[in-house]
Amino acid sequence: MIYFDISIIDKARVNTGIQRVAKEILKRFIVKNEIVFKIISYNEIEHIYKAIDNESFLDFLVCKYQKEYKFKYLEEINIKDFKKNDIFFDIDAYWNSLLKRSYLYKILYEKEIKIYNIVHDLIPIKFPKYAFENTLRNFIINLAATYKYSYLTIFPSRSTEKDYLEIAKQIGVTNKLNTIVIKWGSEITKNISDEKHFLLNEKYILFVGTLEPRKNQYLLVKVFEELSLKYKDIKLVLIGKEGWNNEKFISYLKNHELLNDKIFWLNNVNDSLLIKFYNNAYINVYLSEYEGFGLPIAESLNFNNITITSRNSSMYEVGKNFADYIKYNSFNELYEILNLYLEDSELYNSKKQYIKQNYKPYNWDMTYQFILNSLRKKGNLNVIKNDKLQFVFISIDKNNLIGTIKEIDKNISFVKEYIIVTKKEFIKDFKTIKSKNKISIINENNILGKYAENFEKRDHVSKNWILRCSLLNIDFLDDEFIMLDDDNRPLKKINIEHFIKDNKYNAYYFYDLLEWNCFNTDYDIGQHNMKKILDNEGYELLSYSSHKPQIINKKIFKEMVDKYFQIGLKLPIDEWSMYFNYAISTYPFLFNKIKYDTLNWPSHPSNWIQMYIPNKYEFENFYNTNFQGTYDEKIKQKQKELLLYLENQKLDEKNSFYYKKYNMVHGSLVYKKDNKKIILCNIPYFLYAKKGTWKKISINYKALNLANQDVRIGYYINENMGAFTNLKINDNFIDDISEFNVSCGSLQEEIYNILIDVFIDNKPVYGLNSKYLIKLIVEK
Amino acid sequence: MKDIYKNLISLVKKNNNGKICYVDNKNGIEFPLFDFPLFLLLAIDDEEEFVNECFVKILDRHINEGNLHLIDKLKKKKVTKEKIISILYSSKECKGKGINLNFDKKVKK
Numbered sequence: 001m002i003y004f005d006i007s008i009i010d011k012a013r014v015n016t017g018i019q020r021v022a023k024e025i026l027k028r029f030i031v032k033n034e035i036v037f038k039i040i041s042y043n044e045i046e047h048i049y050k051a052i053d054n055e056s057f058l059d060f061l062v063c064k065y066q067k068e069y070k071f072k073y074l075e076e077i078n079i080k081d082f083k084k085n086d087i088f089f090d091i092d093a094y095w096n097s098l099l100k101r102s103y104l105y106k107i108l109y110e111k112e113i114k115i116y117n118i119v120h121d122l123i124p125i126k127f128p129k130y131a132f133e134n135t136l137r138n139f140i141i142n143l144a145a146t147y148k149y150s151y152l153t154i155f156p157s158r159s160t161e162k163d164y165l166e167i168a169k170q171i172g173v174t175n176k177l178n179t180i181v182i183k184w185g186s187e188i189t190k191n192i193s194d195e196k197h198f199l200l201n202e203k204y205i206l207f208v209g210t211l212e213p214r215k216n217q218y219l220l221v222k223v224f225e226e227l228s229l230k231y232k233d234i235k236l237v238l239i240g241k242e243g244w245n246n247e248k249f250i251s252y253l254k255n256h257e258l259l260n261d262k263i264f265w266l267n268n269v270n271d272s273l274l275i276k277f278y279n280n281a282y283i284n285v286y287l288s289e290y291e292g293f294g295l296p297i298a299e300s301l302n303f304n305n306i307t308i309t310s311r312n313s314s315m316y317e318v319g320k321n322f323a324d325y326i327k328y329n330s331f332n333e334l335y336e337i338l339n340l341y342l343e344d345s346e347l348y349n350s351k352k353q354y355i356k357q358n359y360k361p362y363n364w365d366m367t368y369q370f371i372l373n374s375l376r377k378k379g380n381l382n383v384i385k386n387d388k389l390q391f392v393f394i395s396i397d398k399n400n401l402i403g404t405i406k407e408i409d410k411n412i413s414f415v416k417e418y419i420i421v422t423k424k425e426f427i428k429d430f431k432t433i434k435s436k437n438k439i440s441i442i443n444e445n446n447i448l449g450k451y452a453e454n455f456e457k458r459d460h461v462s463k464n465w466i467l468r469c470s471l472l473n474i475d476f477l478d479d480e481f482i483m484l485d486d487d488n489r490p491l492k493k494i495n496i497e498h499f500i501k502d503n504k505y506n507a508y509y510f511y512d513l514l515e516w517n518c519f520n521t522d523y524d525i526g527q528h529n530m531k532k533i534l535d536n537e538g539y540e541l542l543s544y545s546s547h548k549p550q551i552i553n554k555k556i557f558k559e560m561v562d563k564y565f566q567i568g569l570k571l572p573i574d575e576w577s578m579y580f581n582y583a584i585s586t587y588p589f590l591f592n593k594i595k596y597d598t599l600n601w602p603s604h605p606s607n608w609i610q611m612y613i614p615n616k617y618e619f620e621n622f623y624n625t626n627f628q629g630t631y632d633e634k635i636k637q638k639q640k641e642l643l644l645y646l647e648n649q650k651l652d653e654k655n656s657f658y659y660k661k662y663n664m665v666h667g668s669l670v671y672k673k674d675n676k677k678i679i680l681c682n683i684p685y686f687l688y689a690k691k692g693t694w695k696k697i698s699i700n701y702k703a704l705n706l707a708n709q710d711v712r713i714g715y716y717i718n719e720n721m722g723a724f725t726n727l728k729i730n731d732n733f734i735d736d737i738s739e740f741n742v743s744c745g746s747l748q749e750e751i752y753n754i755l756i757d758v759f760i761d762n763k764p765v766y767g768l769n770s771k772y773l774i775k776l777i778v779e780k
Numbered sequence: 781m782k783d784i785y786k787n788l789i790s791l792v793k794k795n796n797n798g799k800i801c802y803v804d805n806k807n808g809i810e811f812p813l814f815d816f817p818l819f820l821l822l823a824i825d826d827e828e829e830f831v832n833e834c835f836v837k838i839l840d841r842h843i844n845e846g847n848l849h850l851i852d853k854l855k856k857k858k859v860t861k862e863k864i865i866s867i868l869y870s871s872k873e874c875k876g877k878g879i880n881l882n883f884d885k886k887v888k889k
Contacts, residue, residue, distance in 0.1 A: 044814075044877060044878045045878035046878075047814045047878065098813050098814075098840055098877060098878070098879065099812070099813075099814075100809065100812065100813065102781060102785070102809040102810050103809075103810055103811060103812045104812075106781070106810055124792070125788065125791065125792055125795065126795060127795070128792050128795055128796040128800065129796055133801040133842055134840075134841050134842055136792070136800075136801060137801060137802070137803050137804065137836065137842070138840075140785065140788050140789060140792060140803060141785065141803075141804060141809055143788060144781055144784045144785035144788050144809075145781060147784050147788075148781040148784055149781075167788075167791065170787075170791055171784055171787035171788050171790075171791055172783065172784075172787055173784055
């Protein structure tokens with residue numbers, strides 16, 4: 001039996017984000033009726049759970065006065081009545097319950113009842129100053145119990161999942177944590193009521209959210225004070241109740257000379273009027289310092305609103321390239337982006353249109369389906385656990401292959417055989433490769449079938465996709481196999497637990513796909529394509545092309561191929577991330593998600609901004625140019641190379657504080673040529689870099705009327721031309737993020753003037769007349 | 781679990797410039813508020829901690845300003861531990877929450 005505990009909804013009858021999530025999910029469990037479950041509420045006076053009639057719960061959802069609604073209770077359930085293998089699902093704000101989980105979970109765990117949790121956010125732990133003290137106290141107790149006893153912990157964003165795992169590391173949690181990201185639906189019914197409010201006819205900037213320090217309304221009010229001097233017709237509307245610990249701002253607001261003239265605070269707006277305010281807003285702003293998901297961003301985008309928000313925690317996962325981000329929460333950034341949209345109607349209309357045409361909110365049916373998957377027992381699939389495994393290569397490089405097979409023979413004892421898929425012309429030569437293990441060589445045309453035609457004309461990523469999908473046509477391919485490239489070499493002894501542990505498959509990731517901001521190669525384009533495809537499905541978004549061998553379950557691989565093969569014929573996508581994200585989102589209990597351990601991926605730390613740094617190195621992405629030597633020497637060399645780049649990243653983290661505090665950020669850099677326009681955002685006034693490195697920062701760019709033109713960001717350093725960063729612009733309006741690269745390879749320790757410019761079809765827009773100056777401080 | 785709890789507290793404190801509100805004594809967190817062993821409260825020697833712990837276990841909230849004097853009184857022995865428990869336990873607030881103490885000397889964990 002599955003038990004959903006909704007004690008807090010029953011007791012408090014409030015309608016915060018958490019309660020809304022629980023209601024949307026449970027509504028679908030009742031209506032779709034695909035699994036047996038009970039909704040239960042703990043009676044704190046009688047000390048017993050009571051089951052709630054499902055129909056009664058549905059009535060509650062639609063009744064006008066939820067506070068007064070009386071549930072129809074069915075049978076009573078004592079904690080002792082829960083049975084082995086039952087599922088206890090904490091879907092509500094359980095830390096507010098008097099039934100402390102430190103007590104309850106221990107009992108359930110001892111009875112082998114599986115505990116499911118949703119951790120909506122970790123605000124009390126990460127930002128205790130924003131938490132009400134009693135909430136903080138209870139949150140700590142209940143979170144400790146979650147770490148200790150949870151069978152599966154669900155998060156609405158990768159950001160919250162990462163925080164949870166990071167905290168686990170900091171506090172020394174040693175038990176295995178099963179986690180999964182399931183995004184919240186955020187579609188809303190736009191029933192526009194006939195309610196009226198005089199502000200609805202005005203041009204206003206809207207901020208919806210409790211007035212509390214974490215939401216940072218103060219910054220918006222300060223910016224608005226300046227804007228209102230320039231734009232006489234614009235108003236600011238703050239909708240939200242007075243929050244905790246915000247007396248200073250409330251007093252400032254209440255005594256503001258613009259209050260009720262240009263600034264309006266509405267603290268009691270019902271849902272239907274709120275929808276009208278969203279619908280009529282000129283621009284929406286949301287500046288929270290931390291969110292577990294960020295529903296207000298999704299809600300605003302649902303109304304095709306220009307949505308300006310802070311760039312932290314989960315915000316980008318929700319707003320992606322549809323929202324505008326204030327990366328450092330500085331005055332300049334907010335002022336200038338608002339100013340841009342207020343003065344540039346073409347930009348404003350293009351962005352609105354872009355949101356309208358492309359933004360798709362996650363939906364609640366999707367959320368429900370993923371939760372349902374997680375409750376079903378592994379979808380009738382199990383890890384097979386063969387003693388020996390096939391290692392399946394695709395290769396056209398004999399020398400690489402010989403070297404890799406030699407290293408595998410030396411370090412891996414569980415090879416059943418090597419299967420090498422290659423071109424017809426290489427088969428004879430490949431047959432001379434020697435190994436202590438059996439080698440089977442396959443002509444790629446035999447498995448490609450009709451896709452052999454024109455195969456050579458395809459790009460590298462698409463070739464890999466088609467060929468790897470075609471592995472399923474190998475009739476002697478085992479149900480579980482290792483998939484790898486001919487340059488994936490073990491650096492040390494590897495046992496089978498590297499791939500299968502605790503009855504689960506290990507899946508090694510190296511990046512968060514949403515954060516992949518390079519546009520230089522087919523591989524990069526593949527990452528961007530895949531991000532969109534996976535995101536549309538609501539799957540997790542990690543990049544698994546970690547350039548190391550990974551274990552594949554043939555049945556799941558076939559499911560993925562059946563579903564996405566055709567897409568991969570049209571767009572470059574990579575098989576690793578398609579497979580693992582599909583598989584993990586569909587069968588969460590079959591996989592351990594693990595940070596990768598590949599040396600030389602990337603081949604050099606300057607290739608992209610490092611997101612995850614391996615704790616240990618067990619495989620090598622082999623290049624002839626790699627540093628040669630013993631294992632220890634190779635690691636030492638790599639760490640030395642990496643160190644400067646990690647220091648660069650640390651410098652950025654440190655300087656972020658000063659960028660915000662002293663407002664040291666360019667708001668927007670605007671480049672215009674005829675009707676063409678490029679706007680760059682998130683560029684600080686100064687950058688620190690270590691000598692000998694490439695300095696890399698991620699910036700936002702917006703491009704108008706530049707479809708398919710060659711556009712690059714460049715810079716002049718002390719009046720000499722510097723490096724370029726290519727931008728991908730394939731439409732008349734593009735809003736995206738790119739890494740901006742500054743070469744410090746040959747620079748001495750000094751302070752340099754950097755003039756940032758944009759180049760369209762190789763021609764500079766401003767040249768040395770660019771007014772956008774930053775200081776580059778190169779240090780030892 | 782007590783270690784995880786203890787370490788979480790340290791982390792929160794670190795994230796809050798070394799400050800934290802009163803948090804429950806780790807020895808009692810695995811007991812239910814509906815059957816909380818009295819002896820665990822009485823075993824707390826420090827007067828301030830004792831009063832704070834009584835509030836979180838009997839009323840599930842922090843001590844309010846109006847009751848801070850209880851700490852001082854306890855320190856000066858103008859009131860006993862038992863009396864403080866009795867005051868809180870017989871309060872309307874406690875009864876409304878359904879919290880119970882266990883008066884047995886030994887409670888099976």
